[in-house]
Amino acid sequence: MGTEPLKTVIIGSGPAGYTAAIYAARANLSPVLYTGKEPGGQLMITTDVENFPGYPDGIMGPQMMEDLKKQAERFGTTIKYELIQRVDLLGDVKKIYTESGEEIAAHSVIISTGASARWLGLESEQRLANKGVSACAVCDGFFYRGKEVAIVGAGDSACEEALYLSNLCPTVHMLVRRDEMRASKIMQDRVMKQKNIKVYWNTETEEILGTDEVTGVRVRNNVTGEISEIPIAGFFVAIGHIPNTQLFKGVLDMDDTGYLRHRPDSTHTNVEGVFVSGDAADHVYRQAITAAGTGCMAALDAERYLGEKGII
Known part of the structure; x- marks a missing residue:
């Protein structure tokens, strides 16, 4: 140079x-x-x-x-x-x-x-990236209007994105790993008051389901050990x-x-x-x-x- x-x-x-x-x-x-x-x-x-x-x-x-x-x-x-x-x-x-x-x-x-973006580290998360998996609700939420989605996270950003998605989607399934959120109280209150946000406590993602696009998520309750599946079209990661x-x-x-x-x-x-x-x-x-x-x-x-x- x-x-x-x-x-x-x-x-x-x-x-x-x-x-x-x-x-x-x-x-x-x-x-x-x-x-x-x-x-x-x-x-x-x-x-x-x-x-x-x-x-x-x-x-x-x-x-x-x-x-x-x-x-x-x-x-x-x-x-x-x-x-x-x-x-x-x-x-x-x-x-x-x-x-x-x-x-x-x-x-x-x-x-x-x-x-x-921080990711969960699942193989299915990377395989289905841009096929229903996203780390930005503001960027991609529009594509899931009228569809059910899940979001994983418990901070202010996760709450903000869940609220954003709740204006577009009939149900937002919010997956929280612990029995409490780390978000500010005002953000937690807004989430809890929003009728179409369903919060799952003590819940961890086992697998994102789907071959060419997201069709659901398999979750595990880390207290009871119960495993269940939630049908969704979009999976949003909001863990920072x-x-x-x-x-x-x-x-x-x-x-x-x-x-x-x-x-x-x-x-x-x-x-x-x-x-x-x-x-x-x-x-x-x-x-x-x-x-x-x-x-x-x-x-x-x-x-x-x-x-x-x-x-x-």
Whole structure:
């Protein structure tokens, strides 16, 4: 890459990374984007995306990511299909080390490493992914209007998604592993008041049923040992996400679960010249459109930072 540090490096792809690249490239920052081990992020395992503005007929997740990548490249982004293994973000010039051993120097870094959904670990869960199994009710609930669904989880997110699904589905079967939820009392109260949400306490998922699509779920009561089957068309996993931020541990401020912190009304992290966008910092919305929005913000923040430093 030469001896002169790059103006900006983007770590991670997906809607946040590619949008940051589009804006950074149009600002003549000549960004270099490292895709990581999952180019395109979570949308690469999503089939129909119907809630992203501008696609009236919907679009396949991988195709949408390909479109965003091409748009970023059109304006001069360099895409590298490599994983970043180590970073040194302290100091005016940041050092980034790839898995292949290359060292890259940059004046600014935009982090767009995203988050990964937690799964139960069942073979049937992976086999039926996008065939009735989903980790995002807001993304996919629309496809199950008028159909019975199950959701597993007991936190605020699980309650929110169960309530969302209850407006679309005749019955939402909520599977809770313990005899209580860990969600806030107000969220629990809302769930319990919703007549078409049926809560199963002390219940664990044994198997998701179906060959080409979900037809039911086999559950076990972990107190009585009783096994039963519930006919459903959709199975939603809401047991949390894991932000892909381990690379920055001990350097960047993060909350107890690993989501990166940033200054209010900006994408600035606690380290000067380092910005964060997308699901690596967002444990609330986690949508493609919100990730793209923060990618835009991070690129604008990086551009202003570089301007103030006299680098551009």
